[in-house]
Amino acid sequence: METKAKVITLKNDGLSNREVARQTGLNRETVSKYWEEYKRRRYELMCKDAGIDEKQIQEELLKTPKYTVNGRVKRKYTAKIEERLKEILKSEKRKDAILGQGHKQALTNKQIFKIIHDEGFDIGQSTINNALSRLRVKPKQVHIRQTYDYGDRLEYDFGEVELVIGGVTGTYHMAVFTSAASRLRWVKLYTNQKKPVFMDSHVKFFEFIGGCCREVVYDNMKNVVTKFIGKNEKELNPDLIKMSVYYGFKINVTNCFSGHEKGAVEKSVDVIRTELFAVTYMFNTLDDAQVYSDAKLLKLNESSKFAEEKPHLLPAMPPLELAEIITAKVDKTALISVDTVKYSVPEELVGRSVIVKKYHDEIRVYWNNAEACRHRRAFGNGKMIVDIMHYLKTFIKKPGAVNNSIALKSIPKLKAVFDTYYSKKPRDFIEVLMENKHLEINEIIKLFQEKTKSKAEFNAIVVVRPISSIDMRSRSSMADYAQLIRGGVRV
DSSP states (O other): OHHHHHHHHHHHTTOOHHHHHHHHOOOHHHHHHHHHHHHHHHHHHHHOOTTOOHHHHHHHHTOOOOOOOTTOOOSSSOHHHHHHHHHHHHHHHHHHHHHOTTOSOOOOHHHHHHHHHHTTOOOOHHHHHHHHHHHSOOOOOOOOOOOOOTTSEEEEEEEEEEEEETTEEEEEEEEEEEETTTOOEEEEEESOOOHHHHHHHHHHHHHHHTSBOSEEEEOSOTTTEEEEETTTEEEEOHHHHHHHHHHTOEEEEOOTTOGGGGHHHHHHHHHHHHHHHSSOOEESSHHHHHHHHHHHHHHHGGGSOHHHHGGGSBOOOOOOOOOEEEEEEOOTTSEEEETTEEEEOOGGGTTOEEEEEEOSSEEEEEETTEEEEEEEOOOSTTOEEOOGGGGHHHHHHOGGGSTTOHHHHTSHHHHHHIIIIITTOHHHHHHHHHHTTTSOHHHHHHHHHHHHHHHHHHHTOBOOOOGGGOOTTOHHHHHHHHHHHHTTOBO
16 A cells, blocks of 8 residues: 555656656556556546445545456366365265264375375465365354353363473373353363263362352263264263262253363363463472462462352262272282282281272272271282281291382382391381381381481490400499490490
């Protein structure tokens, strides 16, 4: 538009088309076109003929010039290429009919371009992309904006985040809830997206907010939809149905490939990932990462209106217990197998069948309706989680078995104490463990360290006494001397 204005200004100054073209760098024909169009539109406005649309003429007079490219002849994109593209798209429709609309094996634009290129057509990727966009005629959807009352709607989704935990980079999973009305955001970090995790995140969130909304919205994840029946019918996960009955919420599942139907939580996943973990992403443990995210969410949720929404929630319920209950046989090494992982149990249960409650993060073992032990849950084929306290009675009988036992080697700090101070006195080591088995293992290690430190300080004492002061004929002097030697004091 600036160039057009300059042309008109120079022509009004009386310059020729050639001179104007020289000063603007335009073709003389372009200069002539701008000038003639300007004069014609001005003349129409000044004549003021009946029925003239002055606004339309003004718009035409002040319109920014555009190059017309519609008439250009496509030199490489030929009718033959278009026909071939149509054949490929027809074959894709046949594939949809066979595999179903939800399949994920559709040809990409890049793959279609490779097919065309391999067949000898000299054409560019962008040209093929534009042609496919034109040939794949899809009706545009209208998205209707929604508004929700307090307590009406929660939205749920999983997201992934890359974190460095204990020096190891890995992919972790964020269970995210968002309130559609108050915009409250909440996240819990997990190592997977399995059903126990899915269910646990609900219990934790409902406990956090002290109630529940009347509806929770999900996409078509496996934890929600067990299977599709026909085109529109869906069979829901029975455990989710039980949870909805317990807490009183309605289950709402979006249409397939329609993430915009739960846009609030889709946005929350991105916001949480960037606001919480774009700068800080290295932690010692996953628990540390969760403590950090909880603190950051308090700040992030300051702008939410959850305080106004809370009175509108359904009444709070006691946390729903979500354990999966199984029976396990204790083998001769006092181990049970739970999902390919071995866990130790108290040695007196060898040969018995015990009840195991599997939670997403721990297992609890029961015998005679009483809890026998619990372990933090592990995942992975062949892993072994052993508690040395489960074998103390056996170790007292067989102290020589302590040194190379998996139970001891699974606790490197405790193994180091044993090797340094108790390798020749394993029974003393086990007796200390038995006396303090009510303590946590970290407390016991600290106790051992304090005991060995005191012993080392005692051994470092040097008693200096004149030889003449020790009367070898005196029984009391000899007894003192013997007592010092037994105590490890260098005399």
